[in-house]
Amino acid sequence: MGHRGAKALAPENTLASMRAAAAAGVTWVEFDVMLTGDGQPVLFHDDTLRRTTGAEGEMARTPLAVVRGLDATRHFTQKYSKAAGLRFRGQPECRVPSLEETAACLLELGLTPNVEIKPTKGLAVETAETALTRLRKLWPADRPAPLISSFERASLAAAKRVAPDWPRGLLAEEFPADWRQAMAELDCVSMHLYWRRTRRADVAAVKAAGYAFAVYTVNGVRAGRRLLDKGVDCLITDRPDLLVPALG
Known part of the structure; x- marks a missing residue:
C-alpha cells in the first residue's frame, strides 16, 4: 500500500x-x-x-x-x-x-x-x-x-x-495492551502498527483473532521480507517502486 x-x-x-x-503498481x-x-x-x-x-x-x-x-x-x-x-x-x-x-x-x-x-x-x-x-x-x-x-x-x-x-483499522505506534477490547468495540478489521515494533507473537495473536495486520512505513526490501515472514498482511510504503517488483 x-x-x-x-x-x-x-x-x-x-x-x-x-x-x-x-504507476509503481499498487492498488491501494x-x-x-x-x-x-x-x-x-x-x-x-x-x-x-x-x-x-x-x-x-x-x-x-x-x-x-x-x-x-x-x-x-x-x-x-x-x-x-x-x-x-x-x-x-x-x-x-x-x-x-x-x-x-x-x-x-x-x-x-x-x-x-x-x-x-x-x-x-x-x-x-x-x-x-x-x-x-x-x-x-x-x-x-x-x-x-x-x-x-x-x-x-x-x-x-x-x-x-x-x-x-x-472497514476500519486501528493505528498504533506501540502494540496496544487493550487491543482485543479496542478492536471489538470499534468493529475494526485490521491493526496497523509501526513496523519496528512488530513482533511475530503479536501478529499471530491478532490474526488468530480474525483481524488483518498492516505495518508502516516499510521502505526496505529485506525488512519487508522479514515482516511478511512474521505473517504481516500489508506493507505500507513510501517506495512501492522497490517493494512491488521485489515482493509483489
Whole structure:
C-alpha cells in the first residue's frame, strides 16, 4: 500500500503522489485527511503548513481558498530530490488537494483508499464525520470500500456511526495492551502498527483473532521480507517502486 500516495516518489498527499503510486503498481494508497479553518476536508498530515508548503500558519485556522493555492513540494524537494522537486513545483497536481479532487483521481486510476483521519486537537469526531459524510457521496457503491484508519479512537467511533459498512483499522505506534477490547468495540478489521515494533507473537495473536495486520512505513526490501515472514498482511510504503517488483 502506498504511503501518502508514494511519498518518496512525489510530494506527499498530492494527486501527483497518487499517480506515482499507481504507476509503481499498487492498488491501494493511504493518505491523511484533516479539516481546514472553514471545515473543509483536505489531504494533509501536519497541524502546521510549513513542512510541506513553506507557508506559515495552522491548517485549522486557514480557509480552503488559501490552502488550495499552496504548493506542497517543499518537503519532497528538501528530503528526496531537489531536481525532481523543482520539476514538480508549480504543477496543479502538487497543490494541497480537496477530498473531492482526490476521490475523482483515485477512481480514474483504479485505486482504493486507506483514509487516515488525522484531526487537529479537539476535532477527532468532527473530522471523521465531515470527511466520511462527504466521501460517501463521492464513492461509488460498486467499487471496493475505502478503509478508514486512525490513531484517534474517537475518530474511529465516529466512522463506525457515519460509515458502518466501511472497514476500519486501528493505528498504533506501540502494540496496544487493550487491543482485543479496542478492536471489538470499534468493529475494526485490521491493526496497523509501526513496523519496528512488530513482533511475530503479536501478529499471530491478532490474526488468530480474525483481524488483518498492516505495518508502516516499510521502505526496505529485506525488512519487508522479514515482516511478511512474521505473517504481516500489508506493507505500507513510501517506495512501492522497490517493494512491488521485489515482493509483489
